Amino acid sequence: MSKHTVLFELGCEELPPKSLKKLRDALHAETVKGLKDAGLAFDSIEAYAAPRRLALKIVNVDAAQADTQKRFDGPAKQAAFDAEGKPTKALEGFMRGQGITVDQVSTFQAGKVEKVCYLKDVKGQSLDVLLPQILQAALDNLPIAKRMRSAASRTEFVRPVKWVVLLKDSDVIEATIQDHQAGNVTYGHRFHAPEAITLANADAYLDALRTAKVIANFEERQAIIDQQVKALADEVNAIAIVPADLRDEVTALVEWPVALRASFEERFLAVPQEALITTMQDNQKYFCLVNSDNKLQPYFITVSNIESKDPSQIIEGNEKVVRPRLSDAEFFFLQDQKQPLASRKEKLANMVFQAELGTLWNKSERIATLAVALSAITGANPADAEKAALLAKCDLTSELVGEFPELQGIAGTYYARIEGENDEVAESLGEQYLPKFAGDVLPKTKTGTTLALADRLDTLTGIFGIGQAPTGSKDPFALRRSAIGILRLVTENDLDVSIEDLIKLALAAYGDVLKDHDKTLADAVAFLEGRYRAKYEDQGVAVDVIQAVQALSPKSPLDFDKRVNAVNHFRDLPEAAALAAANKRVANILAKEAAPEGNVVEANLVEDAEKALFAELAKITPVVEPLFAAKDYTAALSALAALRAPVDAFFDGVMVMADDSELKANRLRMLAQLRDLFTKVADISVLQH
Missing domain, CATH: 1.10.730.10 (Isoleucyl-tRNA Synthetase; Domain 1)
Structure with a gap:
């Protein structure tokens, strides 16, 4: 059977950058499934994605399905023929239904019974007929949260479709996909090469687009960005911060990447660098630069989608855009310093933590009591632990955290340092939220460990105490994650204490606020012990190993x-x-x-x-x-x-x-x-x- 190379391209208005890679991978997976289900063999499928296109190149795919035979079963042979070997009424009915004569009847063995059947030759359908159906089904199954219609078209997609290419070697496969007639015409870069490009054959795709200033291969485009960003960072002896999500998003925003380095005033470096990095990454999609000590440098890298004759204009434009954002962060930072952290407790007293468990200030006071008690276990200084606990939530009322919620704790650390608090107290304010997710780092200070434990134990015990334990998929206070955090804080710091003793200390801090201490203790202990399996399965430990230990019900997480x-x-x-x-x-x-x-x-x-x-x-x-x-x-x-x-x-x-x-x-x-x-x-x- 002959083989062909097929090119499919769906040209659109700019696709959502955060979803581009996922859309490409889903289109690839759905097409692979469709071809296999249809019985069409192929060597490989290369998937491409750029801001205005999704494409597939299917290498050495069958020209058609193989011919097959389909069996239609009839009555038992004994019931199909009479004593003289003539067809009975049962067989005549079967032949009428299939439109066949007696010479077309076959037999087969079904267990102990021999039955009659009709073996119908089924000719395989051609690639030209099957592929448009497979591709349309793949597009219909893409993971798109919100689909849209454009113009008079009734079909829906994530963005308006502008053109469709469907080539089998050098021939166009006649098809209508997403209400567009397939052809052999694609388009290059929106600004550098907007004119139509006629493709000679499926293999010409990547080179034709590259000539038209479009790198269709996502990974190739990303590698170019990586090289350019590193080269620009090296020029100023810096290291670029390149989070994986941002790297993918920037790659999805450009067809022809051109990285440029810009700068900002050094005075902004007095502002917490986390605030500056957050605003530059989230709002402007910039790569920030730090030195070998991880200190922010007064530069950033932007990736442009055009090759400008005067790059300085693009650089100046970006510097102009980022300045007000950094100024805002600076303003919030300076405003916050006019009010000491400790004085913010009055605002915390008006912020509800949970209706039945009181305000954030009530929580802070409980955490302080609990932190002092836990210090005997963690080895922290009780005075430091108490002071840190009373300051822990104060930065939630600050302007900086109001603008950048992800800086909770981090802002507190900066303000505590400015106010002259010792390193243990200041560092612990940022460490109280660690670990934030599975595999995250733990607090480095003993005070931070104490605060992180106290905060989680207080929340978990309180929520169980008012009968609002997690159910099914509902876990509004993230108690499952908190529980894993508690287990990690205890085991990885070699704290030899039982879960029961930890919950008892938390209950003591609550006092009369919680009514049924015995039930709360039993429920909270059972919940924490129930999280062992999730914790160790995440580490790759086999279930039977965990069950072997659970059979003995050890009381201490460390044990x-x-x-x-x-x-x-x-x-x-x-x-x-x-x-x-x-x-x-x-x-x-x-x-x-x-x-x-x-x-x-x-x-x-x-x-x-x-x-x-x-x-x-x-x-x-x-x-x-x-x-x-x-x-x-x-x-x-x-x-x-x-x-x-x-x-x-x-x-x-x-x-x-x-x-x-x-x-x-x-x-x-x-x-x-x-x-x-x-x-x-x-x-x-x-x-x-």
Whole structure:
């Protein structure tokens, strides 16, 4: 069968930059699915995306579907022919329905019954017929939140469609897609080369557009931007801040990228750099520059969509646009300094945190009480922790945070430094919100760790205390994320404290505000313990490892973490599968018949295998007991792996449920001793292999 290279291009008005890459990938995926469903083989599909176009190049695609046979089933052969071999009424009805004669009837075996059928030859449809349908279906299935109609067209798309190209090698495939007749004409850069371009064939696409100042390949365009931005940053010994989302968005805004470096007045560097970076990135789509110490430099890089004869005009224009935005940030910063942080508590007293839990100032006072109590666990200075807690929410009333909400905490850190607070107090104001998301950094200061814990514990305990725990997809106070944050803050700072004790401290800070302390304690503890699975699954830990530890219900997150790490390590040992299976067998035996109290009686050991296991248990127990006491579970389980051979030999050569009651009791006691050693870490019988 012949093969062809196909080019499809949908030309539009400027597509939404934040969605361009997603639209390209979805068009690619939907087209791959459509071709496979249609039975059309191909070598590869290259997907392209630029501000005014989505395109696909399908390499070596089949010219048509393969011819097939379709089977139409009739009655059983026995019912289809009479004793003389003539068609019965049943067969005649089947033939009438299919429009065939008796010589076209075939038979096939359906289980034990032979049935008649009609095998109809179905000719495969051509690529020219199928492809327009596949492409239109792909466009209809793109993830577009809001579709629009343009002019008199009834079809909808994310932006008005202007032209459609559909080429099979050098031939146009006759089709109407998105109400536009397909052709071989595309268009170049809106300003540099707006005239029509007739494509000679599908392979000419990229080069023809490049000549017309359009880089259609998204990744190629992005690489050009990366190179230009780095070169401009290197010229002033700086490093460009290039967030992935902004990089994609800028790539989606330009057809012919030209990066230019501009500057702003150095006086603005006195303003918190986070505010300046935020306004330049979010509002102007600029790449900011920092030095090796991550300090903002008075430059930024803009990526233009035209190759100007006088780039200085574009640079000056951007400098003119950014100046008022930086001036606003400077104004807010200076205004805020007229009022000390501590004096803002009056405004916090008028801001509701939650109707039943009081104001933000009530919360600040609770956090302060809780932070002092937590200092004994975190090692923070109680005075620093209390002061930081009372200042923690004050910057929420500032002008700077009002304009840049993402600077909550960060603004407080700047103002606290200006007011002469020590580093622990000042840094903790920004650290209180860490970690903000899965995998985010944790606070570096002990005061910050204390504040971050206190804030989350206060919110979680309070919301459970008023009966508004998360349900289904509703979690307005982000308690699930807070819970993971609490677990990380405890485990990664080696804080040996139980979840129950943490919730009790939070309840003590609430006092009479919460009515049912016992129920709140039980609900909040259960919720936090229920987040272990999400936390460790995110780290790639297998579910059975987590369940093996959960079976023992450790009270401390730190202890839980050490056990999970130990079982995760044990799971990869060559002895793990056999010992997990043996533990499962032991658990099943002891579930049916509990071991009698008392120690194993050595005199009642008669089989060599049980004597060997007893000797190994006697030898290994004093080795692992101190490891358990030190919570060195990884070393303990590694040592217990040595039991594999004697345990296997025991089950191969010893009948546990012996007729002799003393032998049986002795063997059950030995199995209980074995099981007890392993369950000091986890229930490894849960492990799947």
